[in-house]
Amino acid sequence: LEADADANNDGAVDPVDASDFKFLRVIGCGGYGKVFQVRKRTGRDEGTIYAAKVLKKASVMTKKKDIAHALAERSILEKIDFPFIVGLKYAFQTDERLYLIMPYLGGGELFGVLDSEGFLLEEEARVYIAELVLALEHLHSHGVIYRDLKPENIMLTSDGHIKLTDFGMCKQLEAKNVKTNTFCGTLEYMAPEVITAEGHNCAADWWSLGALTYDILAGRPPFTHPNRKKLVDNILYVRVQYHKTFTSRAKSFIRMFLRRNPDQRVINTDRIKGHVFFSGLDFDDVLHKRVSPPFVPTLADDTDHKYFSKEFTDCPVCHSPAPPV
Numbered sequence: 001l002e003a004d005a006d007a008n009n010d011g012a013v014d015p016v017d018a019s020d021f022k023f024l025r026v027i028g029c030g031g032y033g034k035v036f037q038v039r040k041r042t043g044r045d046e047g048t049i050y051a052a053k054v055l056k057k058a059s060v061m062t063k064k065k066d067i068a069h070a071l072a073e074r075s076i077l078e079k080i081d082f083p084f085i086v087g088l089k090y091a092f093q094t095d096e097r098l099y100l101i102m103p104y105l106g107g108g109e110l111f112g113v114l115d116s117e118g119f120l121l122e123e124e125a126r127v128y129i130a131e132l133v134l135a136l137e138h139l140h141s142h143g144v145i146y147r148d149l150k151p152e153n154i155m156l157t158s159d160g161h162i163k164l165t166d167f168g169m170c171k172q173l174e175a176k177n178v179k180t181n182t183f184c185g186t187l188e189y190m191a192p193e194v195i196t197a198e199g200h201n202c203a204a205d206w207w208s209l210g211a212l213t214y215d216i217l218a219g220r221p222p223f224t225h226p227n228r229k230k231l232v233d234n235i236l237y238v239r240v241q242y243h244k245t246f247t248s249r250a251k252s253f254i255r256m257f258l259r260r261n262p263d264q265r266v267i268n269t270d271r272i273k274g275h276v277f278f279s280g281l282d283f284d285d286v287l288h289k290r291v292s293p294p295f296v297p298t299l300a301d302d303t304d305h306k307y308f309s310k311e312f313t314d315c316p317v318c319h320s321p322a323p324p325v
């Protein structure tokens with residue numbers, strides 16, 4: 001794979017493998033693998049900090065088609081280069097593991113900001129929503145449906161702008177319990193047609209954007225319930241309630257997307273970007289990061305992991321940072 005290479009000084013390419021990285025700490029852990037903070041030991045980018053997602057093949061890819069699917073999805077990521085979508089810097093594999101090396105995003109999850117703020121004002125929220133609109137527009141223009149847009153997949157860079165991460169390869173596999181084949185991930189932002197597996201297209205991502213916008217403004221998703229069955233029923237059948245703090249333009253914006261019939265959902269990005277919710281916001285300024293984000297992480301250095309859960313970074317037992325062999 002072309003991503004298995006690292007141009008050296010004379011332009012020749014050297015293969016990259018796990019030994020080219022010092023594994024510093026765990027920053028994410030799921031049923032099918034872990035994500036480590038790593039430092040490159042070699043090449044022109046020696047010293048650079050990356051996030052290394054390490055996927056255990058045996059536990060996730062029991063069929064050749066799963067491996068083919070993961071590699072195909074990986075090759076899409078290698079070709080996508082967009083300000084609000086995390087890139088794939090290197091990708092390589094051993095017999096046991098798949099390695100995806102991505103730029104390290106020190107700001108942690110967007111919703112870490114919201115956890116500390118509770119909810120955002122419309123003026124603040126719409127900067128993030130505008131960046132997400134551009135990210136979805138770009139993905140869809142490349143024929144990629146994100147399908148799993150949710151808070152934990154939206155990270156912040158050190159300058160406070162957003163990056164979409166993961167693209168569902170691991171999360172999709174991680175979320176699907178291979179034994180029962182039932183989806184066990186986050187349902188709150190998932191479109192009805194994805195939940196009922198009726199097949200979906202890019203409209204599913206716009207539903208999720210509506211649910212995310214509601215959450216950022218209200219401090220909770222539009223559909224919640226402690227019981228998963230009742231949560232699904234709410235998503236499929238219950239009318240959305242808007243607190244009186246929602247402005248009419250915010251309700252109008254969200255209502256474009258929270259329509260249960262995907263054919264009635266607004267998916268035209270000119271109409272979306274032209275909505276009064278974004279009035280006064282220049283999307284060319286958004287694209288070129290000329291619009292300041294509402295929050296800029298305060299990071300001491302390029303390895304600062306203060307916005308990552310100590311459950312991972314400090315756990316000495318189950319998450320040893322020793323390089324996976």
Ligand SMILES: c1ccc2[nH]c(C3CCN(c4ncnc5[nH]ncc45)CC3)nc2c1
Nearest residue numbers: 028029030033035051102103104105165170
């Ligand atoms: C399987 C198992 C555990 C996982 N943890 C993740 C998260 C971990 C945090 N992420 C990132 N953090 C920092 N820089 C990052 N750059 N790119 C991503 C990233 C996002 C992914 N995905 C997983 C999939």
